[in-house]
Amino acid sequence: MKLLKIGISGVRGIVGESVTPKLVMDFASAFGAFVGRKPVLLARDTRIHGPMLRSACAAALLSSGCDVVDLGICPTPILQHSVRHGAAGGGIAVTAGHNDIHWNALTFIHGDGAYLNSFQGAEVLDLYHLGRIEKADTDHLGALCGDAAAVDRYFKDLGAFLDAGAIRRGRFKVVIDACSGAGADLIERFASLLGFDLIPINNEPNGFFPHDPEPRPRNAQQVVSVVKAIGADAGFLLNSDVSRVSLVSETGESLSEEFTFPLVADAWLAGHPGVVVTNFSTSRMIEDVAAARRSPIVRTKVGQSHAVQALLHEEGVLAGEGSGGVAIPAFQPAFDGFLTMGYILETLAKSGKRLSALVGALPRYHIIKEKIYCPPSIIHSVVDAAESLFRGRAIDTGDGLRVEDRGGWVQIRISATEPMIRVIAEDRSKERARAKADEILHEIELLIR
């Protein structure tokens, strides 16, 4: 079984199986045709096959008549910032975010710096399927160059957006695990920008991920032990393209990635109430936090593309997901790990509270996330049939099936990135959450058989 997932704003798969130079070139050509003959920015994370996808993208874009500005190894939020503030027609991020090293992906960035929305994505896909991409002759080929100043511009703007002075006065000691991803090396710049003491972990941008590049407690052991040993004020874990963050408190507690978004929301909405966008799988914590700040919630399907599309459409003030991705559109409509870390440090500095205290003030839920393999050929039928499990109850079909109950909710949905059915259950009681998830998993196993 070759895994290939074509999403709204890109395509991902296992390199050497579904991700081949031809596939990458065909998609990059389609994207080149979509943006017209305008410059396209390229960035990649540190994955070992990143240069293959980069070269394939560059060749295809040049051949479509687009100039290519190669940012090299560069976090996606910096690419997005650079696209937004330049004359580019768009960008391509070569990164598989939190997936393991066998995966890679192209994510397409619109000229406004956001992930392609569903309409734009459909247009690229139509061009891809049509397959008749006009190719430039020798005189109209694009030119290839770099942009050494992109990172400087980003950090300059970030420093101006955050209250760097307040953070500096907090004299924080912070542990950051860059997971040898695109954030490695740059976290030192980030630390000197905001004036905190950095203890970097896995800070070589070499693509040899020391653990899965998914920020969550399972991968947090190193950060936890360093935070405890040196008495740091906070610990952060990044994914491979710095779009997601999870936290470790000063007590050494590794916090579920679900806490990142409500923690930022609680502080940001206090000064900027407004529409908050999140997906159907994110913890109910955000509902309680937003309600307290008189901010309505809009729920979308999972993924940055959906979240940001709704954010822009609803003129929201904040978007985020339980996976640790947060976008503050006043800075840029993109999940941005540097901004997330910086804003949390600013919140610590201004509130004078410890991270454990800020987290302790959030309502506590227990969320169980499970997944089960299902052949893609029957995956939709299985989820449709699972409706029978919730007979007589109000089912929200915004993304798979989602049903609320007294203590929380359960959701069954198809993964956007793998041939998996995800089962998510949340409850105030840990036992009830576990029991709800197990029951549904069992039923779905029966359906798959």
Added chain:
Amino acid sequence: MKATTTLKISISGVRGIIGDSLTPQLAAALAQAFGTYIGGGPILVGRDARRSGIMLSEAVTAGLLSVGGQPVDTGICAIPTFLYLTKAHKAAGGIAVTASHNPKPWNGLKFISRDGLYLTPHQTEEYLDIYHQGEFAYVPAERYKTASAVSDTNEPHLRRILAHFDAAKVRKRHFRVALDCNNGAGAVLAPRLLAEFGCEVVPIYTEPNGEFAHDPEPLPENIAEICRAVRESKADIGFVQDADADRLAVVDERGRPLGEELTLALSARYILSRKKGSVVCNLSTSRVIDDIAAARGVKVFRTKIGEINVVEKLLAVRPRAVIGGEGNGGVIYPDIHPCRDSFTAMAILLEALADTDKPVSALARSLPRYTMLKEKIEGSAESGYRLVGALKKLYEGRGKMDLRDGLKVEFPDHWIHVRPSNTEPVIRVLAEARTPAAARRAIETLKSDISRLQKKL
């Protein structure tokens, strides 16, 4: 007539038109097949100065990486330098992005083995089998290799040439040399090489930007500017490189092009004066080479057209031939590297000038005189094949026939040669004789025979 195909995959590599037949997808697939064929180790990736080179070299890099290849970028690089470097760098192979002298809309790929030679016809067949079957040896993340770059592409080749020739002797003469690289890949090394030989360079089109200033074929009608520059600057000699710097044309000190055939002739005569050994050239090369070899009592071996054929023979004869080449200005001097090399040809000719103390025109005048006429008529390879069959019957018993590449017929005072081209859908028609009038008569007779036969075919 059917529309002419703009993609040519042959023993000379692949050529096509950018934006039409030669796409990044095709280049990547060819590189994947090559990477699969080579099986591991560093593979050099270089390009001539064409604007489309960077696009194709990125595509080739992606293709190589995907099958576990280890691309090493040489950047813009003349083809002889690239071949030399493949061997010197102990690479497992090389892919050169170049379309030699094809016009600007074209580009292509050439595939090179670990010896720094073009793939032989047999190797090409094996490699193309992999391409056509489309079974590429994709590797997972764990087996990916890292791409790298060569820091000084030109240094090893330059040093090798300077060490081999008597640079000190040439330097003393302070030659003034007009140089036309036609803005091709030769420009990255030729001015530096000449400076190392103590020459004052009069540069004409020495920006390696791929914007060919004239038809890249170094024929006399395309090189009027350097002829004028030689006269105006009172240069001792003028050198014209083709777009990928494997071939060299020479202009004498009076600003007259010598004609491509004399580049090899002058080089061979000088080398044979220093070293005894045989000469290898292709069937279409001027008879002047036979006269030169005869004067030294050495043999000439002739081969089918195609650089690799000459090189294979040159390496196969025992003792190894001392020089070889093609009448189109391609000089092959195996002491440097067994490939056509305009830089080495320049070094030979400069040393010959320094050695003999005569002007270029005098050196050329002392060679036996022939006139060669080269024409082409439209026609596919298949129609060329049938034509050759019919001509063979017609000329049976009239001269000495050679059927290794089309039909060559040798007469005591002239010869004719008809063959389908490897790189274009045309039939090449050549004749050489002692005088221009005799050559004209020979080629016109041949062409009228051909048109008579074509009506019957």
